Structure formats: structure tokens, C-alpha cells
Amino acid sequence: MIRDFLPALPPVLSHAAVFGALVIVGLLAGEAVRRYASLPRITGYAVAGAVLGPQGVNLLTDNMLFDLRILVDLSVGLIVFELGFRLDLKWLRLNRWLLATAVAESAFCFWSIFGALVYFDFRPVLAAMAAAIGTATSPAVVMLVASDLRAEGQITERMLLFTAVNSVFAYVLLTLLLPFLHLEHKATWEQALFHPLYLLCGSIFAGYLACLLMLRLAAWLGKREELQFVLLVAMVIVTVGVAHALKLSVSLTLITLGILARNLDHEHALLPVHFGYGAQLFFVILFVLVGASLEFSAFNAVAATVVAAYIVVRFLGKGLALLLFGPLSGIRPGGAGLLTIALLPLSGSAVVMVRDTTSLYPAFGKELAAVVLSAVVILELIGPLATQFALRRAGEARPNG
Amino acid sequence: MDELAFSASAGLTLGVEIELQLVRAHDMDLSRDADDLLARLSKRKLPGAMKPEITESMIELNSSVHADSAALMHELEVMRQAVVREAGVLNVRVCGGGSHPFHDWADRRIYPNERFRSVVERYGYLAKQFTVFGQHIHVGCPGGDEAIYFTHMLTRYVPHFIALSAASPFYQGEDTSFQSSRLTAVSAFPLAGHMPFVSGWADFLEYFTTMKRFGIVASMKDFYWDIRPKPEYGTVEIRVCDTPLTTRRAALLAAYAQALCAYFLTEHPREPSRSVYLVNSYNRFEACRFGTRGDMVDPYAGARKKIGDDILETIALIAPHAFRLGSSELLEELAAGVRVGESDAAWLRRRYAARGSLADVVRDACTRWEQGS
Known part of the structure; x- marks a missing residue:
């Protein structure tokens, strides 16, 4: 009776406390790998997550990861929004070769992965979905590395542009592939038809409505940076929540919001948005959680050849397109190669995409996971390094950055 | 000493150098694409020359030598179109104006070549703060003595050129209350200011040799004077102008300088006077701060008047020379602007009042430059 004021043991920590603790651990790990190993901070965040996660010491359990999923969505939402906001359609109109390069980059990459997986006897649907996921460069990695290095210049700008384009390409393609997945699992044709239609149109429409609302509100608030910052963050959070509630694609909705906000305004x-230090918080939490979600168990010797092929042909597909079309779009000599390296990081949200598929058809998800998640594990670790190397080599990183 | 051999040019020929701002399309801050842009421009057959400047956020257009300002205007227009087209490929925007309204000087990166590196080594942060954008006007001189005479004569008109070109009201995110804030960045350099009161080219050579012997300067480039003789080109160079918002205005300013020099050369109206240098910094400040509405002291008449009035009187005075040079209309256009109190600085302030953000001011300035006058 008398001890009622004391907490029950062990104490139950709120999500806020877990969130804070994760940020601190990630932050320290990121700084440590930068200081002692000259690696990008992201690598430290991810390693910290992997150590804490279910595959590691299991301080971050599967259940907690599931509960914290909203934070991942929020972080991804903010990041793809900002990425979309950098996609200047006017640039693509003025520089048609750039548009051609961006489209070729996505298409070549997709077809080369698809071809390789079919060669390894994967079923076409599976191969196509894995290829679609592989087409996207990780928006979070390239944006964080660019901002950490305070990189600026043509290679950086194009890296962000191509990332935006190949992300949209991947989201849309994945959605369009859903009918085949449904049909393979003997779903009704209505489901096969309307699910992707709902996802695609719904996400784009939701992004469009959010954009109109945001532009109205921004106009009413006036040109006050501090107010607009809050508006932007709040709009992103609301939109993520709505997309979630309506079972739409968070990434597609938010990148639509970003692209339209830039191009309809x-x-x-x-x-101009500068999320600045605020964004760092979300970057840290995202990569700790992504690190914790890495499926080392998916990795096995049998899959090794396929995974290696997946990574290599993905790189070659991107490289071929950039080498062929890049120079025509005004990339300086040598720039195409660096861009290919910079675009290496595989989207951590591949994990999310795979998980979405898993929840739809568990068995199918597992097959996909074996290949994609293993590639994620590898590219999550070397991707940031590649991007960092490319931007430094291009002379676009700030010398002391 | 060879660099100081005065290579006489046909009198009153004309040329300009214009420093331009390179701006990022997504947030209107200064970009650092000078190298990529210059590489693209170097592949095209263009008149004049395009060069790097101290930081990677700027490029400089050099016109070729012209007999008249109409030809200069045409050439600048050709160069402008080329720059705009190539910048478009890189998603870089371009504008005039003497300062970028809100860039952070510490963010600037020095253009990687030997000369600029040594400037940074010597001047430290002043080098990055020197990311300001000016127009230099060259007028051809038949000989060194004329160049010295022109320099002394033109000093009286320094406030005119400042007021007529003023286009840097904003600096580091604030309204400076100045019409031209750019010259303050120039004044910080130890060899800024004006040429000493020398009587002719021989006298100037003696001064230069002394300074060189002292190890203070290595070449003429080390003098950051408002007006200086440029023996290598055979010209006198006016360096106080902000880059205007349009190529047209850049040509108008050049036409004014040319007509003034024609007046000096043919009428030899006055003798050089030390009083000019007594009032110089006062006049210069008034012009920077208030533009054409500022006061100036006419050192020859000993009278105070509005800078704008003095400009209008001068344009009337040199009208016959402008007529002979075929620039009457251009000077009339300049005068009309002064009468209604119009300037590029005023235009920028109006854009800020209408739009409410400095990023929008830069965007509007870019649109104005990119669309032509």
C-alpha cells in the first residue's frame, strides 16, 4: 500500500523516452564512426540500430519496431517531401537530355535487374518487383550525405534529381505490378484492378489536395520563415497520417506533395525550405530503425550469387544510362561515373515496401525478401560511403565538411 | 616594366567588364557553378570573353573593344543570351545587381586558381566578402598622360557613376538603407581609394616603381582604386559601378563615360585639382547612401548641389559630344531616369515591398536579367 507511489518494476518507458534514447545512441555512434573510421554518420546510425535490434542484443524488439513504425513513416515522409520539393520540372523542360537521362537511368536499371533475376530463374512477377525496388536510390541516404558534407554543385543537384525521378518510377511501377501479384494469388480481378488504381490515384490526389491546402495556408501566413517552417512540418505529419489512415502509399503521397508544392507554387x-537541424533528428531515428530492421538472417550462401548479381547489374544499369546520356545533358567529363557511384545507396524504404508486400502475401514476401533485403544490408553499409566518396571526388563537398 | 608600357588605343573606344551573380534555382541563394558554366560557354563561339572571378558564385563578361555604345549594347545582348541559355542547361539562374541580398559570405568558395588563392592567403575573409558584383568601364586613351588626365577628371564624377548604377540596397539579409552597399566591401582593402595626385604618366611610373620597390604592389592589379589607368589595355578604367540589372543599363553607363571623356579630350575644360580629392570621400559616401538624391560638393565651383541635378547639368553640357558619338538617345534615357528618381536600387526595394521576401527579390532580378531589358 505504502509503496504505491513507486513504479512497478521494470519501469515501462514511453515511446518518447525510447525515441530520445535511440537518438542519443545513434548520434554518438554516428559521430564515433565519423571520427575514428572516417565513415559517413549514417553508417554509424545503422550499425547502432543493428546492434540494438532484434538481430542484435534485442533491446529494440520486433514489437517496439512495429510500434515505432509511425516514426519511420514520418521520417520517410519528411525526406521524400523535401526531395520532391527539389524536383524542378522546369529544369527537365529546359534540358530535354536531362529528362532522357533520368528516364533512361530508371529504365536501364530496372531492365538489367529484371533480366538478371529472370536469368537466375526467378518468376517474372517476383523479378519485376525486386527490380522495381532496386531502381530507387535511397532518398534519405543521398540527402543526408549531401547535407552532412554541405555538398553543392551540378553532381549533387543531379544526384537529387535522379533520385527523385527513380523513386517516383519505383513507387509507380511497384503499384502497377500489384495486379500481377494479386492474380498470381488468385485474387478476384476487381481486387487486382482496383487496388493499384486506388493506391496510385488516391496517393496522387491526396498529395494534390494537401498541396493546394498548404499553398493557401502559406499565402495567408505570409513570408515568415519561422511560421512556414512549422506549417510545412505539420502538413507533412498530417499528410503522412492521412495517407496511413486511408491505406495509401506514404512515399508516393508525400513525394507528390513535394513535387507539386515546388511546381504549382x-x-x-x-x-525555400531548410529543415536544417530539425531534419537531423529524423535522419538519426530513421537510420537507427532501418538498421534495427536489417534482416541479416535473410542472407545466406545460396542467395549470395544472386545478391551479388543484383547489386552489380543495378550499378551497371545506372552507369550505362548515365554514360550514354549524361554528357548530352551537360554533365562535365567524369561526372557520369561519379554520379553512378553517388546513386548506389538502395532505398531503406525497400524494407518498408517489402514489409507491405509481406503483410499482403506472406510467402511471396519471403522470397522477395531473401534477395532484396540482403542487398539492402550490403548497400546500407557501403551506399553512404559511395555517395560520400563521389561527392568529395566531384569537389562538391565543403572542404571541412 | 613592360606591363606598364602604355599601349595607346584609339581614343574613346569603349569596353566593359560585368560581374554576374550565379543563383541556385531552388532557394535563390548564390550557387557555385561558375566552373561548369564557363566550361559550357567556352565551347561556343562568342564575342568578348567570359572569365572566373574570386568566388565560384560569380562570372565576369568582358566585352570586346567598340567604337560606339550601340555596338557594345548589341554585343552584351548576344553574350547575355548565351549565358542564360547555358545556365538554363545547368538549372542555374543569373542576375545583375551589386550584391546578393542574403547570401552568407562565409559559405562562399574561392575559385580554384593560383591568383585567387593568393588573394585569399593575403586578405583572409575580405576575399570571400568580396563576393560583390561590379561593372568596370574602360575608355580608350591615346596615351599615358591622357589616361592620368582622364583619371583626375573622372574623379569629380565618381558620385555620378555610383548613383546611376546603384543596385545593392540589400546585404546579408538586411536593407542597408544604402543605394549601393557594395563599395563598402571594396573600401576594406588596403590599396582601395584613389590614385595619388600625379601630374602625368612619367610621374605615375615613378610612384609605381617606388611602391613596387617597397614591396607593396607587384602589378597594377594590386590597386583597387575607384578609377585607374590600365596601361596594358591603353584605357582608363572606372570601377565604382554596381552591375546594373540589365545589359541595356550597363551600355547606358558606358555611353555616359565615353561622352564625358570625349568632352575632356576635346575641350580640356579644367586642370586637375587637389580639391577634387578633398571632397571625394564625402561625395562618394553621399552617392552610396542616397543615390541621385544625395548631396555633392562641386570642387571647382565650390558649391553644393544634388547629385541628380549635377548629372542632368552634365548630360546637357556634354550633349554635343554624345551627339557626335551617336549616343544622344542613350544619354537622354539616362537623364529621364534621373528626373523621375528611378534606379535599380529603387526597383529592388519595390520588389521587396511587393513580395515580402528577399528570395523573391532575387528571383525577380533573375527574371529581369534573363528576359533582357
Whole structure:
């Protein structure tokens, strides 16, 4: 009776406390790998997550990861929004070769992975989905590395542009592949038809509505940076929540919001966004959680050849497109190669995409996971390093950055 | 000493150098694409020359030598179109104006070549702060003595050129209340200011040799004077102008300088006077701060007047020379602007009032430059 004021043991920590603790651990790990190993901070975040996660010491259990999924969505939402906001359609109109390069980069990459997987006797649907996931460069990695290095210049700009384009390509393609997946599992044709239609149209429409609302509100608030910052973050959070509630694609909705916000804002109601230090918080939490979700168990010797092929042909596909079309779009000599390296990081949200598929058809997800998640494990570790190397080599990183 | 051999040029020929701002399309801050842009431009057959400047956020257009300002205007227009087209491929925007309204000087990166590196080594942060954008006007001189005479004569008109070109009201995110804040960045350099009161080319050579012997300067480039003789080109160079928002205005300013020099050369109206240098810094400040509405002291008449009035009187005075040079209309256009109190600085302030953000001011300035006058 008398001890009622004391907590039950062990104490139950709120999500907020877990969140804070994760940020601190990730932060320290990131700084440590940068200081002692000259690796990008992201690598430290991910390693910290992997150590804490279910595959490691299991401080971060599967259940906690599931509960914290909203934080991943939120972080991904903010990141793809900012990425979309950098996609200047006017640039693609002025520089048609750039548009051609971006499309070729996605298409070549997709077809080369697809071809390789079919060669290894994967079923076409499976191969196509794994290839679609592989087409996307990780928005979070390239944006964080660019901002950590304070990189600026043509290679950086193009890296972000191609990432935006190949992300959209991957989201849309994955959605369009859903009918085949449904049909393979003997779902009704209505389900096969309407599910992707709902996802695609719904996500784009939700992004469009959010954009209109945001532009109206920004115009009303006026050109006040501090107010617009809060508006932007809040709009992203709301939109993520709505997309979630409506079972739409968070990534597609948010990148639509970003792209439209940049390109429909004819009156320039929105000030340039700089999420700055605030974004760092989300970057840390995202990569710790992604690290914790890495499936080392998916990795096995049998899959090794396929995974290696997956990574190599993905790289070659991107490289071929950039080498063929890049120079025509005005990349300086040598730039195409560096860009290919910079675009190496595989999207951590591949984990999310795979998980979505898993929840739909568990067995199918597992097959996909073996290949994709192993590639994620590898590229999550070397991807940031590649991007960092490319931007430094291009001379676009700040010398002391 | 060879660099100081005055290579006489046909009198009153004209040329300009214009420093331009390179701006990132997504947030309107300064970009660092000078190298990529210059590489693209170097592949095209263009008149004049395009060069790097101290930081990677700027490029410089050098016109070729012209007999008249109409030809200069045409050439600048050709160069402008080329720059805009190539910048578009890189998603870089371009604008005039004497300062970028809100860039952070510490973010600037020095253009990687030997000369600029040594400037940084010597001047430290002043080098990055020197990311300001000016127009230099060259007028051809028949000989060294004329160049010295022009320099002394033109000093009286320094406030005119400052007021007529003023286009840097914003700096580091603030309204400076100045019409031209750019010259403050120039004044910080130890060899800024004006040429000493020398009587002719021989006298100037003696001064230069002394300074060189002291190890203070290595070449003429080390003098950051408002107006200086440029023996290598055979010209006198006016360096106080902000880069205007349009190529047209750049040509108008050049036309004004040319007509003034024609007036000096043919009428030899006055003798050089030390009083000019007594009032110089006062006049210069008034012009930077208030533009054409500022006061100036006419050192020859000993009278105070509005800078704008003095400009209008001067344009009337040199009208016959402008007529002979075929630039009457251009000077009339300049005068009309002064009468209504129009300037590029005023235009930028109006954009800020209408839009409410400095990023929008830069965007509008880019649109104005990119669309032509």
C-alpha cells in the first residue's frame, strides 16, 4: 500500500523516452564512426540500430519496431517531401537530355535487374518487383550525405534529381505490378484492378489536395520563415497520417506533395525550405530503425550469387544510362561515373515496401525478401560511403565538411 | 616594366567588364557553378570573353573593344543570351545587381586558381566578402598622360557613376538603407581609394616603381582604386559601378563615360585639382547612401548641389559630344531616369515591398536579367 507511489518494476518507458534514447545512441555512434573510421554518420546510425535490434542484443524488439513504425513513416515522409520539393520540372523542360537521362537511368536499371533475376530463374512477377525496388536510390541516404558534407554543385543537384525521378518510377511501377501479384494469388480481378488504381490515384490526389491546402495556408501566413517552417512540418505529419489512415502509399503521397508544392507554387507563396537541424533528428531515428530492421538472417550462401548479381547489374544499369546520356545533358567529363557511384545507396524504404508486400502475401514476401533485403544490408553499409566518396571526388563537398 | 608600357588605343573606344551573380534555382541563394558554366560557354563561339572571378558564385563578361555604345549594347545582348541559355542547361539562374541580398559570405568558395588563392592567403575573409558584383568601364586613351588626365577628371564624377548604377540596397539579409552597399566591401582593402595626385604618366611610373620597390604592389592589379589607368589595355578604367540589372543599363553607363571623356579630350575644360580629392570621400559616401538624391560638393565651383541635378547639368553640357558619338538617345534615357528618381536600387526595394521576401527579390532580378531589358 505504502509503496504505491513507486513504479512497478521494470519501469515501462514511453515511446518518447525510447525515441530520445535511440537518438542519443545513434548520434554518438554516428559521430564515433565519423571520427575514428572516417565513415559517413549514417553508417554509424545503422550499425547502432543493428546492434540494438532484434538481430542484435534485442533491446529494440520486433514489437517496439512495429510500434515505432509511425516514426519511420514520418521520417520517410519528411525526406521524400523535401526531395520532391527539389524536383524542378522546369529544369527537365529546359534540358530535354536531362529528362532522357533520368528516364533512361530508371529504365536501364530496372531492365538489367529484371533480366538478371529472370536469368537466375526467378518468376517474372517476383523479378519485376525486386527490380522495381532496386531502381530507387535511397532518398534519405543521398540527402543526408549531401547535407552532412554541405555538398553543392551540378553532381549533387543531379544526384537529387535522379533520385527523385527513380523513386517516383519505383513507387509507380511497384503499384502497377500489384495486379500481377494479386492474380498470381488468385485474387478476384476487381481486387487486382482496383487496388493499384486506388493506391496510385488516391496517393496522387491526396498529395494534390494537401498541396493546394498548404499553398493557401502559406499565402495567408505570409513570408515568415519561422511560421512556414512549422506549417510545412505539420502538413507533412498530417499528410503522412492521412495517407496511413486511408491505406495509401506514404512515399508516393508525400513525394507528390513535394513535387507539386515546388511546381504549382506560381506565386511563390512558399519560402525555400531548410529543415536544417530539425531534419537531423529524423535522419538519426530513421537510420537507427532501418538498421534495427536489417534482416541479416535473410542472407545466406545460396542467395549470395544472386545478391551479388543484383547489386552489380543495378550499378551497371545506372552507369550505362548515365554514360550514354549524361554528357548530352551537360554533365562535365567524369561526372557520369561519379554520379553512378553517388546513386548506389538502395532505398531503406525497400524494407518498408517489402514489409507491405509481406503483410499482403506472406510467402511471396519471403522470397522477395531473401534477395532484396540482403542487398539492402550490403548497400546500407557501403551506399553512404559511395555517395560520400563521389561527392568529395566531384569537389562538391565543403572542404571541412 | 613592360606591363606598364602604355599601349595607346584609339581614343574613346569603349569596353566593359560585368560581374554576374550565379543563383541556385531552388532557394535563390548564390550557387557555385561558375566552373561548369564557363566550361559550357567556352565551347561556343562568342564575342568578348567570359572569365572566373574570386568566388565560384560569380562570372565576369568582358566585352570586346567598340567604337560606339550601340555596338557594345548589341554585343552584351548576344553574350547575355548565351549565358542564360547555358545556365538554363545547368538549372542555374543569373542576375545583375551589386550584391546578393542574403547570401552568407562565409559559405562562399574561392575559385580554384593560383591568383585567387593568393588573394585569399593575403586578405583572409575580405576575399570571400568580396563576393560583390561590379561593372568596370574602360575608355580608350591615346596615351599615358591622357589616361592620368582622364583619371583626375573622372574623379569629380565618381558620385555620378555610383548613383546611376546603384543596385545593392540589400546585404546579408538586411536593407542597408544604402543605394549601393557594395563599395563598402571594396573600401576594406588596403590599396582601395584613389590614385595619388600625379601630374602625368612619367610621374605615375615613378610612384609605381617606388611602391613596387617597397614591396607593396607587384602589378597594377594590386590597386583597387575607384578609377585607374590600365596601361596594358591603353584605357582608363572606372570601377565604382554596381552591375546594373540589365545589359541595356550597363551600355547606358558606358555611353555616359565615353561622352564625358570625349568632352575632356576635346575641350580640356579644367586642370586637375587637389580639391577634387578633398571632397571625394564625402561625395562618394553621399552617392552610396542616397543615390541621385544625395548631396555633392562641386570642387571647382565650390558649391553644393544634388547629385541628380549635377548629372542632368552634365548630360546637357556634354550633349554635343554624345551627339557626335551617336549616343544622344542613350544619354537622354539616362537623364529621364534621373528626373523621375528611378534606379535599380529603387526597383529592388519595390520588389521587396511587393513580395515580402528577399528570395523573391532575387528571383525577380533573375527574371529581369534573363528576359533582357
